[in-house]
Amino acid sequence: MKKYTLKVQEIRQETADTITLCFKQPGLKKIKYLAGQYLTLSFRINGRRYSRPYSFSSSPTVDSLLETTIKRVPNGIFSNYVNDTIQTGDVVEVLEPMGDFIYTHDEETKVLYLWGVGSGITPLFSILKEVLVVQPLIQVRLVYGNKNVNSTIFQAKLDELLAKYSDRLEVWHFHTQSEASTFNSFVKSGRINAEFIINLLHGEEIAKTKHYICGPIGMKETIKTVLETLQCPEKAIFSEDFELVKNPKDFEQISTQEVTVAFESIATTLTVEKGKSVLEAALDAGLELPYSCQTGSCDTCKATLKTGSMRMIGLTKERHDLESNEFLLCCSHPLTEGVCIEIAH
Numbered sequence: 034m035k036k037y038t039l040k041v042q043e044i045r046q047e048t049a050d051t052i053t054l055c056f057k058q059p060g061l062k063k064i065k066y067l068a069g070q071y072l073t074l075s076f077r078i079n080g081r082r083y084s085r086p087y088s089f090s091s092s093p094t095v096d097s098l099l100e101t102t103i104k105r106v107p108n109g110i111f112s113n114y115v116n117d118t119i120q121t122g123d124v125v126e127v128l129e130p131m132g133d134f135i136y137t138h139d140e141e142t143k144v145l146y147l148w149g150v151g152s153g154i155t156p157l158f159s160i161l162k163e164v165l166v167v168q169p170l171i172q173v174r175l176v177y178g179n180k181n182v183n184s185t186i187f188q189a190k191l192d193e194l195l196a197k198y199s200d201r202l203e204v205w206h207f208h209t210q211s212e213a214s215t216f217n218s219f220v221k222s223g224r225i226n227a228e229f230i231i232n233l234l235h236g237e238e239i240a241k242t243k244h245y246i247c248g249p250i251g252m253k254e255t256i257k258t259v260l261e262t263l264q265c266p267e268k269a270i271f272s273e274d275f276e277l278v279k280n281p282k283d284f285e286q287i288s289t290q291e292v293t294v295a296f297e298s299i300a301t302t303l304t305v306e307k308g309k310s311v312l313e314a315a316l317d318a319g320l321e322l323p324y325s326c327q328t329g330s331c332d333t334c335k336a337t338l339k340t341g342s343m344r345m346i347g348l349t350k351e352r353h354d355l356e357s358n359e360f361l362l363c364c365s366h367p368l369t370e371g372v373c374i375e376i377a378h
């Protein structure tokens with residue numbers, strides 16, 4: 034996995050709790066990425082190393098800087114650290130771009146639907162800018178939920194794009210904390226809901242649409258259910274999850290166990306409490322294991338199970354690419370005593 038150090042060239046305050054870090058491309062070898070992918074940023078905070086993935090909000094074709102947009106999460110360690118302390122000129126360690134939430138064009142697709150809430154706009158904004166420029170025959174429709182206009186990330190930029198691409202771009206805003214606009218039918222009150230989705234897609238040739246979803250699980254499920262009812266093929270629906278969703282029922286067979294982790298030729302035995310992943314327990318014990326998404330969608334935390342038994346819980350996507358003894362530690366929980374794992378990085 035390639036690592037880079039990037040210099041912050043500019044910081045933009047997007048809303049009261051969200052900034053965009055704009056990084057200068059490295060001088061010698063430019064970082065290549067696809068719209069919708071993410072960068073993993075790492076910082077040492079109070080002596081401990083933390084890594085978090087942030088989707089590009091820039092488009093590789095349109096923007097010269099590498100941009101990531103970071104919204105504060107209440108009590109969140111990394112997002113608040115970045116919003117509070119990062120300055121122009123700072124140097125940040127990043128991993129090479131990753132992620133498969135990307136737009137791939139095919140001749141059948143005529144309309145691209147982007148569904149997002151809050152900071153979920155970031156990869157959608159990257160894809161939106163890219164597609165408007167690179168695919169001139171595609172219509173783009175964004176449905177975007179926020180509390181109100183002040184908390185809407187990229188509101189002004191979306192308005193500019195609406196003016197520039199008035200024949201190809203439509204944007205609907207949903208605001209949970211303000212009334213629907215009486216003079217703009219594209220501004221609605223409440224959450225993105227099934228009735229609206231059905232009405233919006235009414236008369237649409239569903240086989241000619243593609244859907245990209247980034248937001249809370251409830252919204253994702255609502256959209257997917259409507260799309261399934263309308264017989265939208267699964268291969269035309271893409272989603273990105275910012276958080277791992279754990280169902281307490283899946284933990285019934287899990288108990289606190291001692292687990293041995295072999296990393297960089299050193300074996301460490303640590304206690305993995307019920308509910309915590311092996312990765313969380315190892316990081317808490319001071320092991321600087323590699324990781325990124327923490328949602329089971331990359332490979333950064335992959336390890337080989339040598340003895341004992343583990344279960345992966347909360348995976349956001351099925352992972353048919355893993356061998357039977359390969360586990361993603363961010364989702365892994367010990368099922369038995371005597372679990373030994375090896376990390377081959």
Ligand SMILES: Cc1cc2nc3c(=O)[nH]c(=O)nc-3n(C[C@H](O)[C@H](O)[C@H](O)COP(=O)(O)OP(=O)(O)OC[C@H]3O[C@@H](n4cnc5c(N)ncnc54)[C@H](O)[C@@H]3O)c2cc1C
Binds near residue numbers: 087102104106111328
């Ligand atoms: C592929 C990917 C792309 C992402 N892209 C972006 C992006 O472009 N912009 C962005 O702002 N964030 C993005 N995130 C989320 C980001 O990586 C961090 O998870 C987020 O900033 C919180 O980190 P933290 O250290 O501040 O919070 P933590 O200290 O890790 O968590 C604190 C608490 O907040 C909860 N929490 C964690 N993440 C979220 C969340 N996203 N929303 C609500 N509650 C949460 C946790 O369950 C925990 O209880 C992305 C995540 C993934 C997996």
Ligand code: FES
Binds near residue numbers: 324327331363364
């Ligand atoms: S950190 Fe990405 S799969 Fe575990």
